Amino acid sequence: MAEPKYLSGDPSAISAFLDKFDTFLIDCDGTRESVPFKTIKLLQSKGKRTVFVTNNxxxxxxxxxxxxxxxxIPCQVEDIFGSSYSAAIYISRILKLEPPRNKVFVLGEAGIEAELESEGVPYIGGTxxxxxxxxxxxxDFAGIAxxxxxxxxVGVVLAGLDFHVNYFKLxxxxxxxxxNHVKDAKNAKDGGKAxxxxxxxxxxxxxxxNFFPxxxxxSVVALSNMTGDQPLALGKPSQAMMDAVEGKFHLDRSRTCMIGDRLNTDIQFGVEGNLGGTLAVLTGVNKKEDWEKADAPAVPAYYVDGLADLRG
Amino acid sequence: MAEPKYLSGDPSAISAFLDKFDTFLIDCDGTRESVPFKTIKLLQSKGKRTVFVTNNxxxxxxxxxxxxxxxxIPCQVEDIFGSSYSAAIYISRILKLEPPRNKVFVLGEAGIEAELESEGVPYIGGTxxxxxxxxxxxxDFAGIAxxxxxxxxVGVVLAGLDFHVNYFKLxxxxxxxxxNHVKDAKNAKDGGKAxxxxxxxxxxxxxxxNFFPxxxxxSVVALSNMTGDQPLALGKPSQAMMDAVEGKFHLDRSRTCMIGDRLNTDIQFGVEGNLGGTLAVLTGVNKKEDWEKADAPAVPAYYVDGLADLRG
Known part of the structure; x- marks a missing residue:
């Protein structure tokens, strides 16, 4: 594995970096500083496509x-790709649930509901x-039991961030x-399980x-701890999300770079997606020492102290 | 490892089993059937001590x-040993927290509060x-951050079952x-962490x-997933609980048998505690095939279809 290249304060390296890519997938989960609008404008002025990718x-x-x-930050609705949208697309276009078990039980907020609605997927729960x-x-116990x-x-349980999570929902x-909701579940080929x-x-x-739950x-780990099953996660670093992004934007992966702060979501997403490059920004969750660990989830190809440094 | 001995319908084996023990630690987490009062009375009539141990x-x-x-079910308050009581004893008698950081933040219900109060431990949260x-x-975000x-x-976070769990509490x-609550946390020897x-x-x-969260x-796995740290658990199979039970009842471990349905709590608790025996009851969570798996958490010494079978 090549040593990550440090770009901050190195105009010729920055120039060579920018020339290698047509599309930048930009994490927008973190703080404002991770996506300074001047840097976005610079990228766009050089004819780069900017796509905003979020797990929120x-x-x-x-x-x-x-x-x-x-x-x-200059963008269109169409330039944004979120984990709720990714999940809605997966349900409507890959799972293609047939009645009667075609509803989604949502453990999450309005963002999930809006994206399910945009794909015409029926749901309950949520808000x-x-x-x-x-x-x-x-x-409550008796009726659920x-x-x-x-x-x-209900054919799917979709869990996301829910500020109103509670025992009743779980x-x-x-x-x-x-x-529990399927009659004769024992004889159903999936055991009646959503x-x-x-x-x-x-x-x-x-x-x-600071950091919050x-x-x-x-929500997710509580459910997987109960059932012993891991969910299919549709956000970064899931390659289901990368496939959906590629399908929508028709991007050339070798000319695409993922920019973000989190090794186990952003950088892993780009590395496993075989993108042409990944750029770690040190204004967020992870630092240089994190990818230097033997068990680092992923190592970026490039890094900067902050995205503003790309302006040279 | 010896094959677990099946006692149901085998009066001489049951008689030999009962003769081996003076004290029975009896799980009382499950359904009514797992502790039939006639069996408890039979044990007591033979001069056995019955101690009820619960993780709830x-x-x-x-x-x-x-x-x-x-x-x-014939018993005294003193014959009951719960995970809340175990935790309260651990905090008051082992941790012996000194002011100023001597309060417990409780994620749980009234049972925890009652036991903390019985040990004179100050707490917040809870109900x-x-x-x-x-x-x-x-x-809310700003104040916690x-x-x-x-x-x-606050010096301890104590997490238990909380039917009112929510994002705000987590x-x-x-x-x-x-x-976050400790000023100059960076220079505190424990980093200010509870x-x-x-x-x-x-x-x-x-x-x-049926089964519920x-x-x-x-609550617990949500917190450990956030922090990356595992809690010290004071319920079965924690040996901190066994030590507390032994200290309270002055029991001879070699003449004590743990009775319960759950391999990874009850049976593991008895095996790791080097008790004279463990008896699995098949009316609850685990079945025979569970301990026959290569990765079974623990294997009982004896088993019965139901506790009533001990009456022969």
Whole structure:
């Protein structure tokens, strides 16, 4: 493995780097500083395509567009690719669920709902006030246990970041993953169990210059610990997301570079996707010492102290 | 490893089994059938000591006593040993926290609070309505991130089964585990981080003849996935619990038998504790094929189809 090349303060290296790529996939999960609009404008002025890739499932593409635009970052809704959208596409175009078990039980926020709606996928759960409940009544346990209060049409549990996660929701999701809702589940070829998907499995969420529970911790790992099954995760570093990005943007992987701060999502996403390059930005989660460890999830091809350094 | 001996329907084997032990530690996490009162009475009539051991942290010993008594199971409060009590003893008698960082942040129900109170351990969180909240406001993120809304006196995070678990509580627990609440945390010898304890790590909770999220799934694994640290768990199979049980009841381990249904809690607890025997009851979570697997967490010395079989 070649040593990652440090670009900050090296104009000729930066120039050679920029010449190698037509498309930049840019992580937009972190803080504002990781995507400074001047750098985005520079890339665009050089005829580069900029695609914003996020694992945050709480916002839809439209909401992300509004957020990026408000920060002066030049983009279109179509330039944004989120884990909720990735999951919605996977469900509608790959799984192609047939009735009766074609509904999605959502453990997440409005962003997932918006993307499922955009793909015409029926769902329950999500932001429905019925599931925003603390504590369990005996009838809650009884109804989930015998399936009488569950929806027999659920075929998928999709877990993402949910700021309203609670035991009642987790118990419902677990009931669907066990197949409690399917009559004669024992004789169903899948045991009546709903397919387990996750928008992403980030363990933490960077907010307010600190870290908070990520989708992986607050919902996904709870469910996989109960069932013993791992979900198919549709966000970075899942190659299901890369395939969907490639299909949508018709990109040449060898002329594409992934830019981000997180080794086990952004950089791994680019490396496993055989992109022409990966650029680590040191303003976020991971630092140089992280990829120097023997068990580093991925090693970037390039790195900068901050994205502003690309302006030379 | 000797083959587990099957006792059901074998009066001479049952008689030999009963003669080997003075004390029976009896799991009382599962359904009513796993502790039939007639069997308990039979054991007691033969002069055996019966101690009820539970990983369920939601009830205090007094509440468990009321529950067992209502089912006609002869016992005293003192015969009950729960994971909440085990955790409270560990905190008060082993950790012996000194002010200022001597408070416990509780992720759990009233059972934990009652046991902490019985040991005189100060705590926050738990059933306090302030933490029974869904969703996060910007000021919630900000206050946890900079520690301004956290209690600087917290020295332990104790996670157990919490039917009111939510993102707000998880974010608080995570903030304490990171040391957000400690000024000058970088220079503190423990980095300001609260000690991470769990009453138990059971992945599921048997209820209504089905399974629901256990403490391990609904709170503990979420926190350990965020921090990368495993808690010290004070319930079965933790030997900290066995030491506490031994200390309290002055039992002779070689003349003590653990009875329960779960290999990775009950049976492992007895095997690792070098008890004279372990008896698996097939009315609960695990079956014979589970201990026949190469990666079985523990193998019992004896097994019966149901505890009633001990009556011959």
């Amino acid at each position: 499932s709480t916002k839809s593409r439209k909401e992300y567009y509004a957020k990026l635009s408000s920060k002066g 429905d006030p019925k599931y925003r409940k603390l504590g369990m009544e005996p009838e 015998d399936g009488s209060t569950l929806d027999p049409d 118990a419902h999701a677990h009931g669907y993953l066990r197949g 397919i387990f998907l996750a928008t992403n499995i980030d363990s933490t969420l960077p907010m307010y210059h 990520g989708a992986g911790s607050a | 942290s939601t009830k205090s010993r007094k509440e468990y006593y009321a529950k067992l008594s209502s089912k006609g 306090d309505p302030k933490y029974r909240k869904l969703g996060m406001e910007p000021e 900079d520690g301004s809304t956290l209690d600087p006196d 974010a608080h627990a995570h903030g304490y585990l990171r040391g 000690i991470f304890l769990a009453t138990n790590i059971d992945s599921t909770l048997p209820m209504y003849h 256990g403490a391990g799934s609904a």
